[in-house]
Amino acid sequence: MYANKKYLTIAWILVLPALLIRGFTTIYPIFETFRISFFDIKILRGINQFVGFQNYVNIFHDSKLLEAINFTAIFVVGSMIGHILLGIVLALILNMKFGGQKILRTIVLLPWALPMVVVAIASKWAFNNDYGLINDFVRRFNPSFHMDWLINTDTARIAVIAVDLWKDLPFFAILVLASLQFISSDMYEAAKVDGAGSIRSFFKITLPLISRNIFVLSIFFTMWRITSFDVVYAMTAGGPGNSTDLIAYRITTEAFTNLNTGYSAAMAVTLFFVMAILSGLSLYASKKVDY
Amino acid sequence: MLPKEYNNRLDAERAVSNPAQKKVLSRKYKNLLLHSFKWLLALLVAFIILFPIWWIFTSSISPAGELFKKPIKYFPDHPTLASYKYLIEYVGLLPKIRDTLIIVGLTLVVSTIVSLLAAYGFARFKSKGLSIAVSILLGSMLIPEVVTARPLYEFLQTVKLYDTYTGLIIVYTSGILPFTILILQNFLKDIPASIEEAAAIDGCGFFQTMFYVVIPLMRPAIATVCIVNFVTCLNNFFTPLFYSNGISVLATAITQLPLRDNMYSIPWDLVSAMGFLIIFPIIIFVSIFQKQIMEGIIAGGVKG
Numbered sequence: 076m077y078a079n080k081k082y083l084t085i086a087w088i089l090v091l092p093a094l095l096i097r098g099f100t101t102i103y104p105i106f107e108t109f110r111i112s113f114f115d116i117k118i119l120r121g122i123n124q125f126v127g128f129q130n131y132v133n134i135f136h137d138s139k140l141l142e143a144i145n146f147t148a149i150f151v152v153g154s155m156i157g158h159i160l161l162g163i164v165l166a167l168i169l170n171m172k173f174g175g176q177k178i179l180r181t182i183v184l185l186p187w188a189l190p191m192v193v194v195a196i197a198s199k200w201a202f203n204n205d206y207g208l209i210n211d212f213v214r215r216f217n218p219s220f221h222m223d224w225l226i227n228t229d230t231a232r233i234a235v236i237a238v239d240l241w242k243d244l245p246f247f248a249i250l251v252l253a254s255l256q257f258i259s260s261d262m263y264e265a266a267k268v269d270g271a272g273s274i275r276s277f278f279k280i281t282l283p284l285i286s287r288n289i290f291v292l293s294i295f296f297t298m299w300r301i302t303s304f305d306v307v308y309a310m311t312a313g314g315p316g317n318s319t320d321l322i323a324y325r326i327t328t329e330a331f332t333n334l335n336t337g338y339s340a341a342m343a344v345t346l347f348f349v350m351a352i353l354s355g356l357s358l359y360a361s362k363k364v365d366y
Numbered sequence: 367m368l369p370k371e372y373n374n375r376l377d378a379e380r381a382v383s384n385p386a387q388k389k390v391l392s393r394k395y396k397n398l399l400l401h402s403f404k405w406l407l408a409l410l411v412a413f414i415i416l417f418p419i420w421w422i423f424t425s426s427i428s429p430a431g432e433l434f435k436k437p438i439k440y441f442p443d444h445p446t447l448a449s450y451k452y453l454i455e456y457v458g459l460l461p462k463i464r465d466t467l468i469i470v471g472l473t474l475v476v477s478t479i480v481s482l483l484a485a486y487g488f489a490r491f492k493s494k495g496l497s498i499a500v501s502i503l504l505g506s507m508l509i510p511e512v513v514t515a516r517p518l519y520e521f522l523q524t525v526k527l528y529d530t531y532t533g534l535i536i537v538y539t540s541g542i543l544p545f546t547i548l549i550l551q552n553f554l555k556d557i558p559a560s561i562e563e564a565a566a567i568d569g570c571g572f573f574q575t576m577f578y579v580v581i582p583l584m585r586p587a588i589a590t591v592c593i594v595n596f597v598t599c600l601n602n603f604f605t606p607l608f609y610s611n612g613i614s615v616l617a618t619a620i621t622q623l624p625l626r627d628n629m630y631s632i633p634w635d636l637v638s639a640m641g642f643l644i645i646f647p648i649i650i651f652v653s654i655f656q657k658q659i660m661e662g663i664i665a666g667g668v669k670g
């Protein structure tokens with residue numbers, strides 16, 4: 076429409092508010108994060124001096140951070156395996172043709188719509204040994220069952236991943252469902268005529284056709300997992316010890332509780348580069364990967 | 367003519383030996399089996415999702431004492447609204463609800479207007495600068511909140527917007543802008559510009575065209591993004607946690623409830639009541655707008 080150059084001023088006026096808001100809340104702060112990552116800033120002790128790459132070097136000697144990286148890796152991998160396997164199953168369930176389809180889809184939307192912090196804080200109680208929902212359920216079958224989920228490292232980790240799956244798996248499944256619906260039913264008809272059973276047509280038609288979408292989705296979901304914060308904040312606060320400490324939680328603790336801003340900025344910048352690499356990968360994948 | 371009995375016998379024999387009929391029977395049986403299997407799966411999924419929510423609800427109306435009894439009573443003997451009353455009287459529930467509604471409501475208004483203008487600018491005008499601007503804007507979606515948190519906190523304090531409605535609304539808006547612009551822009555690209563040109567020829571000014579032509583056409587897209595953004599904003603925990611202190615929305619308030627003097631670190635009677643207060647409107651909302659929400663997250667997720 077408005078190809079004429081003089082209209083471009085109007086265009087810039089239209090997009091300006093959005094650019095200003097994003098500029099001040101993300102672009103400016105990220106440059107600021109870069110800058111302060113080269114300073115040793117300890118607000119409590121009034122220290123503020125240029126230290127070059129010292130903060131980045133410290134990252135490799137920080138046992139708390141290494142523990143956080145370790146759990147973040149476990150969390151991301153564990154949760155993503157669950158997302159992909161159970162997500163496909165749930166998507167197939169949502170795609171079933173039967174009388175309850177609409178209401179089932181509504182129910183499945185609920186966990187997505189609930190605030191993670193509410194889910195996480197309720198989970199903290201749900202995993203309580205004495206009065207929690209989980210153990211109460213298990214005790215209906217095995218009355219002597221006893222488990223302090225959030226006190227032991229391994230079970231606390233399992234619990235955090237389980238809660239993350241409960242909350243986010245439905246969202247993943249709905250996106251998989253969308254790509255399932257793109258597959259034309261002619262394909263299945265043709266396969267049926269050729270004598271393929273439903274299991275065979277799932278592996279030969281459905282899976283190859285949705286795998287590219289699942290791959291791209293998985294990169295996004297992985298990125299969201301890496302920056303997850305609320306689940307651990309409200310459920311375990313990183314405990315027991317630091318065994319469920321996620322990187323994002325570590326960064327905010329360092330920035331807002333320990334007030335060690337320079338160092339937290341260095342961690343943040345590193346995280347940012349990891350995310351940038353992943354998003355580059357996803358861009359590449361969504362263009363190149365084809366089955 | 368055959369004797370009547372013979373005819374009957376023939377029928378009976380046919381019924382047993384007719385393979386077509388046998389197939390119909392077995393298909394019916396198979397269908398029934400398949401159908402009950404589907405319902406079984408659906409019920410399992412529904413149970414896993416709904417049961418914890420039901421548990422939060424019953425906990426919220428159980429007297430505090432009953433929460434410390436084994437096994438859990440999923441239908442409390444003496445339902446009570448005491449926890450809700452306590453929240454209203456001692457925790458200041460109503461001001462928190464008001465704050466939440468003000469922030470989320472105004473964020474929706476501001477973000478919709480800002481995104482509409484920007485989406486229009488990006489969809490209808492072409493220049494190198496604009497296309498760089500749109501890729502920076504959409505690319506900034508990938509910057510994690512934790513990376514910018516501390517500098518943004520200090521920036522908001524310098525410009526005196528920390529812990530103000532204005533500051534919070536700006537940060538909330540910023541969080542949903544890229545998604546909203548992306549969806550609205552894609553929708554706008556499908557509307558032929560010739561409609562607006564016709565309006566311009568008929569003498570409509572820019573704002574008239576916007577109000578009488580563009581916005582009515584975009585109503586479904588606007589509704590979808592508003593519905594999804596409403597849920598996103600209600601669920602936003604990071605922004606109020608770090609950029610406000612006195613202003614307290616429900617999502618952060620639930621983590622700051624007064625501890626009771628027991629060995630367990632959360633006051634479950636109050637947490638469940640407040641949790642259910644947050645959950646209940648969302649359940650109603652999702653049931654009403656299921657279709658739009660699905661469309662919205664699919665449009666944002668698959669294309670994004």
